[in-house]
Amino acid sequence: MNKLKEISVLAIFVFATIVFSGIVKSKSANQQKLEIILPDSTVRYTRIESSFILKKIVFNELFVIKDKRLFEKLKLISENQKENDLNLDELNVDFFSPIEIIECKYKSETLQFLRLNSMSKDESISKKTILNFQVGEQTYFVLSEKKINAIELKKWLQQHSKVHYSPTIHKEIHLISFKNGKEIEQSNVSILKNRIKITVRQKKNRIKKYQILRSNGFHVSLELNEGIQIENELSQIPLLPKINFPFKNIRQVSMNYYGFKFPTDDTIIGVPKIDLLLTFQNPTKIDSLILDLKRQLKFDYPIAGNEIRYGKERLYFQQINSKTIYLSSLNPKGDLTTTSHPFYIKGDLNLLTKMENAGWKGMFIEVLPLFKSTKTLLKKTKSIQYFQTTENEHTIVIPMKKKRDVYHELILYILSTQVD
Incomplete structure (x- = not known):
């Protein structure tokens, strides 16, 4: 019974x-x-x-x-x-x-x-x-x-x-x-x-070249369908301030994520270690986005060339073409490559919960049930593997450690x- x-x-x-x-x-x-x-x-x-x-x-x-x-x-x-x-x-x-x-x-x-x-x-x-x-x-x-x-x-x-x-x-x-x-x-x-296997198959008449970041850290690249409305994808990154970015017409995102850093000074709370490539449906100027960003965050940090300086940290930006922009807290210029698949994911999932210079702030975050559980789960995974099987098909494998x-x-x- x-x-x-x-x-x-x-x-x-x-x-x-x-x-x-x-x-x-x-x-x-x-x-x-x-x-x-x-x-x-x-x-x-x-x-x-x-x-x-x-x-x-x-x-x-x-x-x-x-x-x-x-x-x-x-x-x-x-x-x-x-x-x-x-x-x-x-x-x-x-x-x-x-x-x-x-x-x-x-x-x-x-x-x-x-x-x-x-x-x-x-x-x-x-x-x-x-x-x-x-x-x-x-x-x-x-x-x-x-x-x-x-x-x-x-x-x-x-x-x-x-x-x-x-x-x-x-x-x-x-x-x-x-x-x-x-x-x-x-x-x-x-x-x-002990693993998750994802097979993605495109229609052959849909195959084309996509410009993405060369994969590093935890990497995700995806084409956004017309039905997706993005209010603030970056808000999903731990501790990143919620900002209403004018990003509703993004058609493609490519990201390398390396963790979250707490600066040694108190200029800002923290910054994600990230490279981000955004392709829009319509021509978009990086300058206008930066000005909107400054207005919403209400900061007056100096802009010099292609970077914003806030304390010891930098936010780099670059206009790749009329519809594509690059943002990074690490690298002044994006390392770009191409792929024929609209969805690409690879790398170490543990970077999603990695924190640097956390101190007492990190101790507080570590005890939050959602963060603690997520970190525990991701520690049980191995790096994501990516295989191209045919011209229009690829496979993604997320393996677990110790045959969990x-x-x-x-x-x-x-x-x-x-x-x-």
Whole structure:
């Protein structure tokens, strides 16, 4: 009986995590081709094979790993659940069906919603605690803070959706990118025992050269689809001040990240050690961006040539061409190269939590649950590997140290950010 309770608690938790962390029916995955109903303005589609994932996790945790820490934390979460917390049983959805995230254009806005199979066609049994509605045998959950008329959206989906056919690939996560209604790229994520494998395949007619930074440190380069709106990507870097950069029309980002540095003087709180290459959709002048940056940060540090001086630190900037600019806290000039793949990632993930000259500030940050858990998880990974397999396909591998189980480490990480 106790073992049965453990299975039930684990199952509920895993699905709750997938749904509400936003990681996000189609026909059965056993078909030769996958039939996916999508709005004709879809920009990005993500499909998570939740049933397949759950079977692997439950079997592994109960009969292979048998880690008591996991069940103790699950029990603590269950005991701390409040009466007014959302009851998943009231949502009228089948969490054993594939979980889908759809990002599309709707009334000039970019809209995201979660989609699952409905347990019943009777919409009256579904508790409307969040914006959700049914279309046929599927339930949609709108992932937006803006006010949206559910009736209008439902009607729009019925009128503007069509069937998209995709090859059936038995992987945990399947992603498709679209542009102007046409598929341009597919990605498949396989979570193996001690590594994550990502395969990215472009349409051959989409192959072109991209100018990026030569990889160093922790490197990421990606092309931004038309559906992505960037308010402040740099705000995701630890301790970087939140600034409303005029970066809404960026089409490509290339970054080398080396950690976060606390200066020895008190001129500024800290600075990310970073090289950043930004390519815009329209011509953009670096001078105007620097002036806007100074205005928002309300500083009056001197500008000399292509650098801003603040104490012993420097912010270097360079106009590469009419649409591309380079920013760096380390190197006056960008070391550039080219690639034929719009998504490129490589290097040591541990640099994301690296701090220099931290002192008492670092001691305070180290005890924050999210930072502490993230640092612990990243220490268990090896450097990301990148392989080009064909002209239009490449593979990214994130290996774990000491043959650690990927699913187990991810679940422990999520739990540690919720319970401490």
